[in-house]
Amino acid sequence: MRILLLTHSFNSLTQRLFGLLRQRGHTVSVELDIADSVTEEAVAVFKPDVVLAPFLKRRIPESVWARTVCLVVHPGIPGDRGPSALDWMLMRSDTQWGVTVLQASAELDAGAVWAWQPFAVRPGCTKSSVYRREVTQAAVVAVLRALQGFSPDTMAAENIKQIGLQPLSDKWMPLLKQELRRIDWQMDDTAMVLRKIAAADGFPGVLDALWGQPCRLFDAHPASAAALQPFAASTPGEPLARRGPALLRRTVDGAVWIGHVRLDDGLPAQADGAQGLKLAATRVFAAQAAALPESSVPLMRAGAAQPAESDEWDELGYREFGPAGACVGWLSFDFHNGAMSTRQCERLRDALQWVRSRATQVLVLAGGAEFFSNGIHLHDIEAAQRVPGDSAADASLRNITAMDDVALEVLTLTDRITVAALHGNAGAGGVFLALTADQVWAHEGVVLNPHYKNMGNLYGSEYWTYSLPRRIGEAPARALMQGRLPLLATDAVAAGVVDACFAADASSFGQQALVRALALASDPGLAQRLQAKQARRAQDEALKPLAQYRAEELLRMNRNFYGFDPSYHVARHHFVYRKPHAWTPRHLAVHRELQPKEHP
Structure with a gap:
């Protein structure tokens, strides 16, 4: 088949599907979701059998989904709707979740379900981690299953009967705002602090403050009792020590390591758009961190049997x-x-x-x-x-x-x-x-x-x-x-x-x-x-x-x-500040090469 991947960015899930679909003999092209007119042009030029949307932040225009089958990959179980599916799932501490492939329609996340795949949620995982691992793997299974029964002659699919997991609700779940993510250092225990930061990992982070400076917190890890032991008299919320990129911060019942932060650069506290650079916490607050004791651990230390795990966090x-x-x-x-x-x-x-x-x-x-x-x-x-x-x-x-x-x-x-x-x-x-x-x-x-x-x-x-x-x-x-x-x-x-x-x-x-x-x-x-x-x-x-x-x-x-060519510096700046794409690179948008050449 001819498959157009319509995506906000060429992220890890999109890359995996791109490679797998090409392995299976499909002709695959990519269009970044820049504007409705660009999407319309891509569909007109490529004439895909199906448009597959692995990662979108906007709705597909009706001018496209009304004429071409458009399948949307939603990181939630059937019945889950809204832009913060994984955030809400982690905040609720759900142990089971899934990925749904549904047909684009007038109402967001409400189209006919073509396929879905459940998965178990790993304890303690972050949003980025579950997306890269469980969500990606489940999406691959669900997408391939959906495409197996696809016929380019039909514009609708019969809803697949739900087996096993049942929808938590059929209502729209709104964007998870910062006021619900906010940490109360005087009340939240370690598990809650970790859960809130995990649910905002990658984007948007948890809006907080260190030494009076508003910032967003990322990359949190539980601290061991040994790391906290020298600071028994500390108070919740207090920065206690440093290790590598991270600051040790007291909770009501323990402590957490905060590895990375992003300054908000003067944005009001209610703004949900992350600004600035995500950097090591000990770099952003270098002067304050230098005044804290260093809590180092040996490279070779006691831990669990699994080689990737440790009781004592360090890089x-x-x-x-x-x-x-x-x-x-x-x-x-x-x-x-x-x-x-x-x-x-x-x-x-x-x-x-x-x-x-x-x-x-x-x-x-x-x-x-x-x-x-x-x-x-x-x-x-x-x-x-x-x-x-x-x-x-x-x-x-x-x-x-x-x-x-x-x-x-x-x-x-x-x-x-x-x-x-x-x-x-x-x-x-x-x-x-x-x-x-x-x-x-x-x-x-x-x-x-x-x-x-x-x-x-x-x-x-x-x-x-x-x-x-x-x-x-x-x-x-x-x-x-x-x-x-x-x-x-x-x-x-x-x-x-x-x-x-x-x-x-x-x-x-x-x-x-x-x-x-x-x-x-x-x-x-x-x-x-x-x-x-x-x-x-x-x-x-x-x-x-x-x-x-x-x-x-x-x-x-x-x-x-x-050198005289600033391409690297421009590309790096656009990457770290998440600048929106102005066009789709030609090595991805192969359909652009299909357009007739204009001659003077």
Whole structure:
């Protein structure tokens, strides 16, 4: 079929559907929801059999849905209606939820149901997390089921009988306003504070204040009793300590770590539009945070059996599994939204240097639960423009240099096998950080964006000119970098970018990856494998040193940062401030290429 994806942005769900539908032989094009007239033109040009809307913030115009079947993906069960479906679900602490595919009609979220898929809600998950994992997986199932029974000749579908979950109500649920999200630090317990911030994760955040400054709170984590113990005499709402990006804040029955905040830049308290940059709380309130004690924890600490979990929150954590002589080191780096600032890169570099002292046979780079890595921290770089004597160009160079230092640590770790285990998506430099490992593993839900050009034609670094051609060859590497399209994990395996894809989702991937890593560590042929790895690294170094790859990449990056073409700086500014799109990029809107060329 010819399927037009109409979407507010080319987000993770849209990318997953884009790849899966193309895998199944459909002709797929994308139009960003910019204006009704643009949508009408796209439908007229492409003549789709169906318009699929995975992520919209406006209603589809009647001029389109009255003439073409339009299927809307709603992150709620049948009967749920409104723009804050996941927010309300998390605020209510629902344990079961779902995704509905319904036909666009005159009334929002009230059209005929074509398919829906239930899912269990993970305890303690955030809105962004449940969207990227459960909602995306359920949407894939529901969309494919809806399209299986689709006939382009019909304009309506018979409602699918609801089985299992029943609608909570048939009434419209309004936008969840800040007055209902607001935290009462004198009354709300830790669970309630975490729930409110989780329900606003990603957008819009919870409007609050720190040191009298209005700001929005994001990225909250429960604090352990040990972290709170030195501050037994503190009062609810009081900032107590700092750790990495986060501030420790007292609640009535415990404490929470607040990792990121966004200043409201003078907007009135009732405004629901988030402004400013989302940054580490300890950066936004640097002077105040510096006066607080640092509550540090060791990289290797006691915790739960699952490698991705810990009783004591921190961005980095390390564990070891297996007996001596067949031991696996497991290094997690759970950076918010996968962005890696200069500080975070330096900390990860130091962790990798410490890991060298451990007697392990395999080192697993586990990244984070939501993202492996998305490369340099664009919000942090944009904020440098506000610092006297600094600039976004200088901050960009510092950040990419620090990313290169991390990549170099992995590339030169030749006395053990390294594995990048992708629990979540990866983009730009995060993909190429993964490719510095000997093995790259992912699950079926992972989407990769192995290119930099969408960010203002960035050239990229992280030794990609060495690691990518080494895996797939020079010509395929050039084509991949120019393509600008997302790559499903299964397609990445076929292309040679990823070595193995197993498990349906992140929930089962971690344990399966650990089993495989333990098998690799106890492999009788491991010694020979390491000898071959060391020999190849020495041969590659003699042919062309890693320092030369790095210098050549950074020379091109310097042009991006300091050259006459401002494309990178413009693209970064638009990205971090969520500027509305003016047009759909041509590599996505293939229907635009179908229009007849005008000749003078």
